[in-house]
Amino acid sequence: MRKVTMRFGQNFYLFSIIVIVSLLGRPDVATTTLWLAPIVWDGTFDQKMIDNIYKPRNITVATTVFAVGKYVRFLKDFLESAEQHFMVGYRVHYYLFTDRPDEVPAVTLGEGRQLTVIKTATSNRWQEISLRRMEMIEKLIEKELTGKADYIFSLDVDSKFYAHWGAESLGDLVGVLHAWYFGSSRNHFPYERRPESQAFIPFEEGDYYYGGAVIGGRLDEVHKLAKTCRMQLDVDRANHIEAIWQEESHLNKYFLYNKPSKALSPEYLWDDTKWKRSYLKVVRFSQVVKNYANIRPNP
Ligand SMILES: CC(=O)N[C@H]1[C@@H](OP(=O)(O)OP(=O)(O)OC[C@H]2O[C@@H](n3ccc(=O)[nH]c3=O)[C@H](O)[C@@H]2O)O[C@H](CO)[C@H](O)[C@@H]1O
Numbered sequence: 001m002r003k004v005t006m007r008f009g010q011n012f013y014l015f016s017i018i019v020i021v022s023l024l025g026r027p028d029v030a031t032t033t034l035w036l037a038p039i040v041w042d043g044t045f046d047q048k049m050i051d052n053i054y055k056p057r058n059i060t061v062a063t064t065v066f067a068v069g070k071y072v073r074f075l076k077d078f079l080e081s082a083e084q085h086f087m088v089g090y091r092v093h094y095y096l097f098t099d100r101p102d103e104v105p106a107v108t109l110g111e112g113r114q115l116t117v118i119k120t121a122t123s124n125r126w127q128e129i130s131l132r133r134m135e136m137i138e139k140l141i142e143k144e145l146t147g148k149a150d151y152i153f154s155l156d157v158d159s160k161f162y163a164h165w166g167a168e169s170l171g172d173l174v175g176v177l178h179a180w181y182f183g184s185s186r187n188h189f190p191y192e193r194r195p196e197s198q199a200f201i202p203f204e205e206g207d208y209y210y211g212g213a214v215i216g217g218r219l220d221e222v223h224k225l226a227k228t229c230r231m232q233l234d235v236d237r238a239n240h241i242e243a244i245w246q247e248e249s250h251l252n253k254y255f256l257y258n259k260p261s262k263a264l265s266p267e268y269l270w271d272d273t274k275w276k277r278s279y280l281k282v283v284r285f286s287q288v289v290k291n292y293a294n295i296r297p298n299p
């Protein structure tokens with residue numbers, strides 16, 4: 001009898017430890033959305049296990065970067081830091097859209113990584129540059145990527161990688177939770193509120209506010225996203241209305257009705273100017289400090 005009790009006691013002890021350790025994962029933050037998509041935080045995944053799944057698949061990740069006008073100055077840091085931290089050990093093909101191909105810095109790329117420069121028109125409005133990204137991603141997937149890549153990311157160039165960003169970020173359709181609005185209630189989100197715009201979201205709707213600086217997923221899903229947003233942008237243009245945060249507003253509308261299958265936490269899109277919060281154990285990718293008046297065609 002005494003032996004049985006002891007065994008039960010030992011098992012209970014072990015069981016308690018397992019429960020505590022699993023709860024310790026990230027009890028301070030939500031790790032799934034209400035539609036049960038994972039929210040990727042430090043401490044919620046095992047990198048080795050993830051690599052064991054994705055490495056044998058021999059995948060290629062296309063990555064679009066736009067550097068128009070003075071934004072070419074961000075390329076060096078962006079690319080050098082990406083080579084240190086972004087999808088290291090995987091095949092990455094950067095597609096760099098720029099109006100200044102001569103100013104693209106020479107950055108040594110790792111094995112299996114390549115960069116294609118695509119000359120693009122210049123623009124007198126930064127809003128236009130940001131808006132046109134959807135159309136260019138749509139066309140790139142149609143004309144170039146089928147059969148050549150498995151996943152695609154679109155990333156803002158005025159940013160830098162500071163820590164590991166790997167295959168844990170891959171999914172069918174991936175969005176990033178905007179650092180400035182994470183934890184705010186939805187009526188504070190800067191969604192487009194004018195019903196005249198195709199990006200309109202009423203105050204009683206919305207789950208998260210997603211940043212326009214990171215979009216990812218499988219080619220077909222991102223193609224559908226880019227095409228839909230481009231069409232909505234065309235309708236807005238015909239109606240002489242521009243959504244408050246340009247393509248980011250349309251992206252938020254899209255994600256409201258086509259939920260991402262994975263959400264990246266603000267670790268994947270922080271802001272160098274923002275005070276670090278306790279939930280932020282690591283900054284992986286962050287917007288660099290910039291002087292808007294200095295770098296944009298129209299500040
Ligand atoms: C952190 C975040 O989510 N940022 C979003 C936000 O402001 P941001 O202040 O981050 O916008 P931004 O000035 O970085 O422009 C977005 C991107 O467009 C490109 N670009 C822009 C201007 C220019 O003269 N040359 C050029 O190449 C460049 O790749 C840049 O990273 O709202 C924008 C909406 O319009 C975009 O959705 C951004 O992704």
Ligand SMILES: [Mn+2]
Pocket residue numbers: 156157158213287
């Ligand atoms: Mn930016």
